[in-house]
Amino acid sequence: MMDGRLRATKHGRVNEKGSEVAIEPFRTAYIPRPSDMVIGYVEGCTNNIWFIDIGAPFNAILPMSLGPGKAAFGGTRSILDIGEAVLCRVQEVEETHSSVVTMKGLGLRKIRSGNIEQVDPHLLGRLIGKGGKALSQLKEDTGCRIIVADNGRVWVDGEFDSIITVRDRLQAMSDDAKSTGVGA
Amino acid sequence: MGGYGDVQMIDENGLRVDGRGPADIRPVSIETGVIPVADGSARVIWGTNHAVAAVYGPMEAHPRKIQRQDRAVLDVRYNMAPFSTTDRMRPGFNRRSREISKVTADALESVVLLEMYPRSKIRIEIEILTAEAGTRCVGLTAASVALAHAGIPMTDMVVSVASGKINDVVVCDLNKEEDNYGEADLPMGILPNTGELVFLQMDGDLSPAEFQEAWDYNMEAALVVHQIMVEALKGGDA
Numbered sequence: 001m002m003d004g005r006l007r008a009t010k011h012g013r014v015n016e017k018g019s020e021v022a023i024e025p026f027r028t029a030y031i032p033r034p035s036d037m038v039i040g041y042v043e044g045c046t047n048n049i050w051f052i053d054i055g056a057p058f059n060a061i062l063p064m065s066l067g068p069g070k071a072a073f074g075g076t077r078s079i080l081d082i083g084e085a086v087l088c089r090v091q092e093v094e095e096t097h098s099s100v101v102t103m104k105g106l107g108l109r110k111i112r113s114g115n116i117e118q119v120d121p122h123l124l125g126r127l128i129g130k131g132g133k134a135l136s137q138l139k140e141d142t143g144c145r146i147i148v149a150d151n152g153r154v155w156v157d158g159e160f161d162s163i164i165t166v167r168d169r170l171q172a173m174s175d176d177a178k179s180t181g182v183g184a
Numbered sequence: 185m186g187g188y189g190d191v192q193m194i195d196e197n198g199l200r201v202d203g204r205g206p207a208d209i210r211p212v213s214i215e216t217g218v219i220p221v222a223d224g225s226a227r228v229i230w231g232t233n234h235a236v237a238a239v240y241g242p243m244e245a246h247p248r249k250i251q252r253q254d255r256a257v258l259d260v261r262y263n264m265a266p267f268s269t270t271d272r273m274r275p276g277f278n279r280r281s282r283e284i285s286k287v288t289a290d291a292l293e294s295v296v297l298l299e300m301y302p303r304s305k306i307r308i309e310i311e312i313l314t315a316e317a318g319t320r321c322v323g324l325t326a327a328s329v330a331l332a333h334a335g336i337p338m339t340d341m342v343v344s345v346a347s348g349k350i351n352d353v354v355v356c357d358l359n360k361e362e363d364n365y366g367e368a369d370l371p372m373g374i375l376p377n378t379g380e381l382v383f384l385q386m387d388g389d390l391s392p393a394e395f396q397e398a399w400d401y402n403m404e405a406a407l408v409v410h411q412i413m414v415e416a417l418k419g420g421d422a
Contacts, residue, residue, distance in 0.1 A: 007339070007340075009337035009339060010335055010336075010337050010338075011333060011335060011417055012335075026333075026335060027224065027333070027334060027335035029223075029241070029242050029301075029335065053244075057241065057242035057243055057244065057256070057301045057303075057304035058244055058303060058304055059244050096253070096302060096303065097301070097302055097303065097304075098303075
């Protein structure tokens, strides 16, 4: 609030619904929330902790106890090495914004195949569509296995040509959103 | 500064060397999204000045000693390309670019909501491709558009304009000759929505009345440039 007027702090489109005014930002950084499924890259490790880059302003930590397998103290690199990609879930986000991710859970694993694409997090709604319609259509059209993570990373696996198709579609969607200046 | 007072730079009709009146600014055009890999970017062409700014982040701040527990830090790097001036600019940091990087960071810190991203870093790169007086203003303006384009929360955009004095006349937005042979230079960083000041430097001497006049010129010009910035952001990416 400034001089009795509302002032936006982000660049976006104004949405007015009754007495509510909201801004749909055009671009935004991913801010982790508990239970988000994310794709991260291992950026570093200590004897019993991995540091995961989840595309957020802060790296997440993955303790050995929540990791994909058991290893002796100091054996973190033998399980997950630096640069490898993992599918994980945000377990908790502290007040200081540091977050803990877990790989214990259904479907959470190390990513060994396929391709990882990047989409702006606020465009995910557009990618998935109402009730997942757009996404299942994309999967059906290309025959690819696709996982859309909440941090805007999209895992695509399948035939080479199909991966390229998906990639082009994602790119077209991002370009479209940017040129028209429309958010999710 | 202040040296060549006898160089005639304003004619009998009150027009300046490039045909502008005292209150006129050079033509300004702004584009966003000129660097696709960056989180936000902007190009500002202001007269013959040409600046590109790119914003990356917020990201994890490295090395850890620069992290602040309660807020983000701005890592601003202002640089002039070697080919930006007629005398070759030696590449790399120098005293001048270090100073401008610092004052730019200080100006932007007062508008960016840094407390939303504790322990992280926002990287701002400003590259001057062509320099013709007032590059610090152009760089700061480009950086604020790029920040807004990156979706970084801010209370306002900083608009930076300089006024100065040539042949005892206060004029707005000095060009190269006026900057080199003029008597004073007053760059300001302004928040156009509130009229607040976040950045002020002065080179040369101005009397209180002249200072007030230069101030008013800057405030007026800031509103004009702010409008161009808003239009650029509304218009979508280049």
